[in-house]
Amino acid sequence: xxxxxxxxxxxxxxxxxxxxxxxxxxxxxxxxxxxxxxxxxxxxxxxxxxxxxxxxxxxxxxxxxxxxxxxxxxxxxxxxxxxxxxxxxxxxxxxxxxxxxxxxxxxxxxxxxxxxxxxxxxxxxxxxxxxxxxxxxxxxxxxxxxxxxxxxxxxxxxxxxxxxxxxxxxxxxxxxxxxxxxxxxxxxxxxxxxxxxxxxxxxxxxxxxxxxxxxxxxxxxxxxxxxxxxxxxxxxxxxxxxxxxxxxxxx
Amino acid sequence: xxxxxxxxxxxxxxxxxxxxxxxxxxxxxxxxxxxxxxxxxxxxxxxxxxxxxxxxxxxxxxxxxxxxxxxxxxxxxxxxxxxxxxxxxxxxxxxxxxxxxxxxxxxxxxxxxxxxxxxxxxxxxxxxxxxxxxxxxxxxxxxxxxxxxxxxxxxxxxxxxxxxxxxxxxxxxxxxxxxxxxxxxxxxxxxxxxxxxxxxxxxxxxxxxxxxxxxxxxxxxxxxxxxxxxxxxxxxxxxxxxxxxxxxxxx
Numbered sequence: 001x002x003x004x005x006x007x008x009x010x011x012x013x014x015x016x017x018x019x020x021x022x023x024x025x026x027x028x029x030x031x032x033x034x035x036x037x038x039x040x041x042x043x044x045x046x047x048x049x050x051x052x053x054x055x056x057x058x059x060x061x062x063x064x065x066x067x068x069x070x071x072x073x074x075x076x077x078x079x080x081x082x083x084x085x086x087x088x089x090x091x092x093x094x095x096x097x098x099x100x101x102x103x104x105x106x107x108x109x110x111x112x113x114x115x116x117x118x119x120x121x122x123x124x125x126x127x128x129x130x131x132x133x134x135x136x137x138x139x140x141x142x143x144x145x146x147x148x149x150x151x152x153x154x155x156x157x158x159x160x161x162x163x164x165x166x167x168x169x170x171x172x173x174x175x176x177x178x179x180x181x182x183x184x185x186x187x188x189x190x191x192x193x194x195x196x197x198x199x200x201x202x203x204x205x206x207x208x209x210x211x212x213x214x215x216x217x218x219x220x221x222x223x224x225x226x227x228x229x230x231x232x233x234x235x236x237x238x239x240x241x242x243x244x245x246x247x248x249x250x251x
Numbered sequence: 252x253x254x255x256x257x258x259x260x261x262x263x264x265x266x267x268x269x270x271x272x273x274x275x276x277x278x279x280x281x282x283x284x285x286x287x288x289x290x291x292x293x294x295x296x297x298x299x300x301x302x303x304x305x306x307x308x309x310x311x312x313x314x315x316x317x318x319x320x321x322x323x324x325x326x327x328x329x330x331x332x333x334x335x336x337x338x339x340x341x342x343x344x345x346x347x348x349x350x351x352x353x354x355x356x357x358x359x360x361x362x363x364x365x366x367x368x369x370x371x372x373x374x375x376x377x378x379x380x381x382x383x384x385x386x387x388x389x390x391x392x393x394x395x396x397x398x399x400x401x402x403x404x405x406x407x408x409x410x411x412x413x414x415x416x417x418x419x420x421x422x423x424x425x426x427x428x429x430x431x432x433x434x435x436x437x438x439x440x441x442x443x444x445x446x447x448x449x450x451x452x453x454x455x456x457x458x459x460x461x462x463x464x465x466x467x468x469x470x471x472x473x474x475x476x477x478x479x480x481x482x483x484x485x486x487x488x489x490x491x492x493x494x495x496x497x498x499x500x501x502x
Contacts, residue, residue: 029324033352037359039445066320073280073321076356091360099357101284105327106350108288109342112431120431123378127370180363180371184435194290 024059028067031057036076036091047077047089074102103187114195117188118245124185125169125241126234129221131176133230140175144168144222151215158200161211166193168218172225172237199248210247217243275310279318282308287327287342298328298340325353354438365446368439369496375436376420376492377485380472382427384481391426395419395473402466409451412462417444419469423476423488450499461498468494 035041047053050068054061068089071077075098079089107117132140147168151161166189173185203210217240224233286292298304301319305312319340322328326349330340358368383391398419402412417440424436454461468491475484 025320026324033356037355037442037445039359043360043362067324069276069317070321070324073277073318074325074353076360093362094357094360099354099361102325102353102357103350104288105284106345106353107431108290109294109327109345110350110431111294111344116429116431119378119429120435123374123432127374178367178370180358180361180367180439181374184371188431191288194288 024063025066025070028053028057028059028063029070032067032071032077041091043091043093045091047091049088074098099183100187100190103184104190107188107191114245117192118241121185121188121192122238122241124181124188125172125237127178127181128173128176128185129225129233129237130230131178131181132172133225133228133233135177136175136225140171141222141226144171144175144225147171148215148218148222151211151218158207159197161214162193162197162200165196165214165218166190172221175225196244199244202248210244214240214244275314276317276321279304279308279310279314280321283318283322283328292342294342294344296342298342300339325349350434351438351441354435355441358439358442365496368443369492372436372439372443373489373492375432375439376423376488378429378432379424379427379436380476380484380488381481382429382432383423384476384479384484386428387426387476391422392473392477395422395426395476398422399466399469399473402462402469409458410448412465413444413448413451416447416465416469417441423472426476447495450495453499461495465491465495 032041032047041047047068048056050061050064054064057064068077068079072079075092075094077089078092080087112120136144147164150156151164151168156164169189170186173182173189176182176185200207200210217236221233221236221240224230224236283292283298292298298319299307301312301315305315308315319328319330323330326343326345328340329343331338363371387395398415401407402415402419407415420440421437424433424440427433427436451458451461468487472484472487472491475481475487
């Protein structure tokens with residue numbers, strides 16, 4: 001179904017624009033991904049040699065090579081030369097960093113309506129706050145306190161504040177202990193780094209009072225996390241995200 | 252920070268295994284992504300010509316070409332030949348399909364603990380159900396009823412049931428009307444297609460009674476959506492997801 005749609009889309013592209021040098025490698029990528037999503041290929045499995053796969057798929061070796069390179073760049077495949085047991089092209093156990101990188105990039109490019117991104121952030125960060133209230137360690141809480149202290153510094157400018165603010169939200173997501181939710185939260189939050197900084201800049205002279213309000217809100221989130229009160233933590237988090245968004249929109 | 256970690260990771264790989272033919276193109280990819288995430292490059296912007304970019308980054312043209320190809324395969328860049336205003340390499344407005352595809356692939360490969368995936372599903376599908384209760388159109392509800400009717404069919408086997416079940420959850424996510432949340436929900440749910448089918452298979456003879464229970468749960472979710480009762484819809488959704496997971500684990 002998705003493949004049919006993708007084919008139709010490619011047909012549309014072919015109909016209206018000059019044909020690029022080659023798109024065969026995209027079909028090879030589709031085949032590899034299909035095998036992974038259906039569980040035919042699992043982490044550590046070795047793919048057929050370039051030459052053999054080219055023959056099986058009736059495509060050129062160059063197309064297979066391009067597809068492998070593209071999948072390697074996404075972190076899906078690992079290619080090694082040599083003759084050891086790890087040589088050849090194998091399916092990689094993706095590092096969490098790869099998922100975050102891709103999701104962040106895609107959120108930055110997909111042009112989702114701002115309201116949708118705020119709603120997604122509220123959902124993700126409420127869950128992160130709830131989990132962090134249950135699971136945050138003493139070390140997690142210490143890191144958060146240090147970030148709050150740095151944001152209290154009178155010399156902290158908008159750019160630094162934005163970085164520390166991002167790190168505070170990331171620390172809560174990490175403390176929540178659910179890797180998949182943390183990755184999604186961090187990716188969506190990081191894609192907001194620039195729009196939020198633009199929001200800070202647009203505040204002009206009222207930046208000082210806005211920062212004061214954000215500091216109070218961060219502290220109230222932190223206090224709820226420290227006492228393990230998940231319900232309060234997630235409510236403060238939601239008010240914090242919606243409040244800042246509303247104040248930027250009103251201007 | 253993320254770049255430093257990625258570099259360290261690459262260093263580790265280099266230390267312990269034979270060096271692959273080239274990794275320079277990965278550095279080119281990093282540079283392009285950095286420009287996108289920081290907003291220096293926006294959708295529709297044209298990248299420098301291969302030759303110029305190679306010179307600016309002090310890398311070979313081949314490395315730039317490989318990087319462009321890999322980013323094109325991810326849907327991030329669009330490459331067109333010719334001389335029109337759209338020719339050259341431009342930043343693409345990513346189709347939603349690209350994000351879903353990548354996230355699905357990554358969830359399938361990242362080996363998140365099953366418990367984390369269930370928690371993420373509960374969060375995402377609770378939000379989808381709540382949004383769908385508010386926003387589902389008559390056409391959305393009709394589609395859901397048709398899927399439920401197809402699952403009621405006595406001839407419906409496990410494989411068909413699993414497909415229809417997936418489609419029912421996807422229809423609710425789509426009806427929620429938040430593109431970003433729907434994309435994340437669909438990607439995570441689709442990554443569960445195979446494990447869920449394995450769960451169905453493992454049920455053996457008790458498949459019939461398990462399917463009966465799933466049908467009742469689907470109906471109760473649908474009824475809440477139809478009456479616009481978001482709180483009930485999301486509670487039924489959570490019970491449904493956790494219940495099936497618990498029944499598979501108990502075996």
